[in-house]
Amino acid sequence: xxxxxxxxxxxxxxxxREISPADLLRSVESSIAATDPAIGAYLHRDFPAALAEAExxxxxxxxxxxxxxxxxxxxVKDQPLTCGSKILAGKFTSPYDATVITRLRAAGxxxxxxxxxxxxxxxxxxxxxxxxxxRNPVDPSRVPGGSSxxxxxxxxxxxxxxxxxxxxxxxxxxxxxxxxxxxxxxxxGRVSRFGCTAYASSLEQxxxxxxxxxDAALILQAIAGPDPADSTCRREPLPDFSKALSGGIKGLRxxxxxxxxxxxxxxxxxxxxxxxxxxxxxxxxxIHPVTLPHxxxxxxxxxxxxxxxxxxxxxxxxxxxxGHRCENPENLLDLYNRSRAEGFGPEVKRRIILxxxxxxxxxYDAYYRKAWKVRYLIRQDFTRAFEKVDLILGPTCPTPAFKxxxxxxxxxxxxxxxxxxxxxxxxxxxxxxxPCGRTAATPDTPALPIGLQLLAPPLAEPTLLRAAWGVExxxxxxxxx
Amino acid sequence: xxxxxxxxxxxxxxxxxxxxxxxxxxAYTSQLDRILHYVAQLxxxxxxxxxxxxxxxxxxxxxxxxxxxxxxxMESALQNAPRRSGDQFQVPKVVE
Numbered sequence: 301x302x303x304x305x306x307x308x309x310x311x312x313x314x315x316x317r318e319i320s321p322a323d324l325l326r327s328v329e330s331s332i333a334a335t336d337p338a339i340g341a342y343l344h345r346d347f348p349a350a351l352a353e354a355e356x357x358x359x360x361x362x363x364x365x366x367x368x369x370x371x372x373x374x375x376v377k378d379q380p381l382t383c384g385s386k387i388l389a390g391k392f393t394s395p396y397d398a399t400v401i402t403r404l405r406a407a408g409x410x411x412x413x414x415x416x417x418x419x420x421x422x423x424x425x426x427x428x429x430x431x432x433x434x435r436n437p438v439d440p441s442r443v444p445g446g447s448s449x450x451x452x453x454x455x456x457x458x459x460x461x462x463x464x465x466x467x468x469x470x471x472x473x474x475x476x477x478x479x480x481x482x483x484x485x486x487x488x489g490r491v492s493r494f495g496c497t498a499y500a501s502s503l504e505q506x507x508x509x510x511x512x513x514x515d516a517a518l519i520l521q522a523i524a525g526p527d528p529a530d531s532t533c534r535r536e537p538l539p540d541f542s543k544a545l546s547g548g549i550k551g552l553r554x555x556x557x558x559x560x561x562x563x564x565x566x567x568x569x570x571x572x573x574x575x576x577x578x579x580x581x582x583x584x585x586x587i588h589p590v591t592l593p594h595x596x597x598x599x600x601x602x603x604x605x606x607x608x609x610x611x612x613x614x615x616x617x618x619x620x621x622x623g624h625r626c627e628n629p630e631n632l633l634d635l636y637n638r639s640r641a642e643g644f645g646p647e648v649k650r651r652i653i654l655x656x657x658x659x660x661x662x663x664y665d666a667y668y669r670k671a672w673k674v675r676y677l678i679r680q681d682f683t684r685a686f687e688k689v690d691l692i693l694g695p696t697c698p699t700p701a702f703k704x705x706x707x708x709x710x711x712x713x714x715x716x717x718x719x720x721x722x723x724x725x726x727x728x729x730x731x732x733x734x735p736c737g738r739t740a741a742t743p744d745t746p747a748l749p750i751g752l753q754l755l756a757p758p759l760a761e762p763t764l765l766r767a768a769w770g771v772e773x774x775x776x777x778x779x780x781x
Numbered sequence: 782x783x784x785x786x787x788x789x790x791x792x793x794x795x796x797x798x799x800x801x802x803x804x805x806x807x808a809y810t811s812q813l814d815r816i817l818h819y820v821a822q823l824x825x826x827x828x829x830x831x832x833x834x835x836x837x838x839x840x841x842x843x844x845x846x847x848x849x850x851x852x853x854x855m856e857s858a859l860q861n862a863p864r865r866s867g868d869q870f871q872v873p874k875v876v877e
Contacts, residue, residue: 391861393861596822597823600820604823621861622863623863625863625864641801644799650813652797653794653797653809654813667820677831711812715816
């Protein structure tokens with residue numbers, strides 16, 4: 301059961317030569333063969349190539365010999381890339397490594413497989429993947445969350461040691477919460493986005509999805525830092541995140557936003573988070589009420605800004621240089637129109653149309669400019685709150701994982717599942733979801749994971765990790781399926 | 782926000798270079814109307830205190846050293862072409 305061990309344990313076994321990188325890969329491979337047909341997390345894996353890499357793995361590096369699964373929106377050289385879309389599936393092989401992959405390789409890790417996701421990261425359940433269904437390993441009748449649903453399900457099912465996801469409005473933290481694992485969204489600009497297919501460039505970040513906080517810190521250390529290939533990447537030197545994994549929560553000031561415990565929250569989610577808060581207070585954390593008055597505007601603001609950016613970013617899929625091209629186009633315009641219509645799925649089309657509309661002549665000021673101004677106010681809410689507290693604490697999601705089809709007929713209800721995560725992207729904060737309990741099991745439903753979210757100011761990952769590690773010491777680590 | 786008339790989905794999809802079926806057009810019209818009605822709540826937010834220029838993120842204001850580097854090799858740039866002719870992407874005729 302090597303594949304269910306945390307990275308720190310595996311590294312000790314690898315360095316002492318008790319196991320080899322190939323042993324570990326074979327363990328992951330057999331776990332995928334046994335479990336993934338029922339879960340559907342993986343879109344692609346290439347074990348012969350990974351075993352060849354494992355032979356050369358540099359075990360002196362911090363992630364030496366560790367296999368890592370990759371959300372299929374990130375380019376891994378010579379591996380297929382689909383973004384969960386028919387416009388790319390079977391039609392695209394990555395010509396280069398994303399910066400995060402170059403860095404994982406430099407740290408000794410082996411990016412061996414690609415994981416399912418909502419098409420172009422647009423969704424909260426992975427139901428928008430055009431390629432396959434991914435099931436929640438805790439309860440296969442429920443979604444794993446999204447858009448990084450494959451990345452979360454693989455870690456929860458024990459078919460990956462750790463994975464990378466991306467988070468544009470909660471797409472790492474929400475599936476981590478639904479599957480009962482740890483998911484970290486770095487501050488905007490902390491991790492290079494070069495080689496990650498762009499959806500909403502002012503919001504998204506790549507981050508780790510892991511069994512525990514220590515593993516998340518290890519992977520963040522490897523992938524973060526300035527990158528000349530991404531002009532939005534922050535140039536501040538990288539702190540040593542492992543040093544943050546001590547000290548615990550004693551003396552930390554935790555802010556509870558009243559807006560994150562109001563109408564719409566599931567009573568069991570609320571009770572689990574409040575119970576965790578009481579435990580943290582007993583262990584010496586200072587609990588303060590805070591207010592984030594523009595919380596109710598965050599989802600509307602997000603769906604204007606994100607779709608506007610998506611409409612521009614996805615213009616590159618034009619059937620000319622890569623991706624699907626329609627048969628027998630009459631002319632160039634027909635080629636564009638039909639290639640895109642045939643390749644993109646319903647949610648992607650919906651968002652492209654909405655984004656085009658809010659940027660169109662006569663509507664730009666009313667929608668897009670207004671949304672940017674409200675975004676400023678949302679940031680200001682957090683700036684003011686962080687004058688009083690070190691971190692903000694609340695539930696990651698208003699509900700536990702929902703059933704397949706629960707929100708597919710109503711896009712707006714699906715959007716509202718992101719209500720507690722979306723503001724962190726608008727404000728450029730770092731955030732983490734970690735398990736804080738489960739719902740009560742019933743005859744029809746197993747106990748479902750509940751996630752606790754911590755948010756910290758931009759570039760305050762050391763504080764975030766210190767708190768998350770402290771919370772984990774108190775609440776316990778991931779309880780694998 | 783300008784909500785006096787429903788969104789003209791066919792026109793906007795044309796701007797976005799997307800052909801829609803009649804069913805898609807009908808579905809998106811009602812769904813997007815609902816979403817636009819929802820986002821119209823931003824009308825209620827007082828933004829009078831927000832400076833006019835909030836679009837600059839302040840972290841993209843640097844350039845990298847002007848050093849010549851090898852770019853992506855031509856063959857790898859062409860490897861995913863839906864249609865190619867020799868070392869070029871093949872497209873329909875664009876001049877009448």
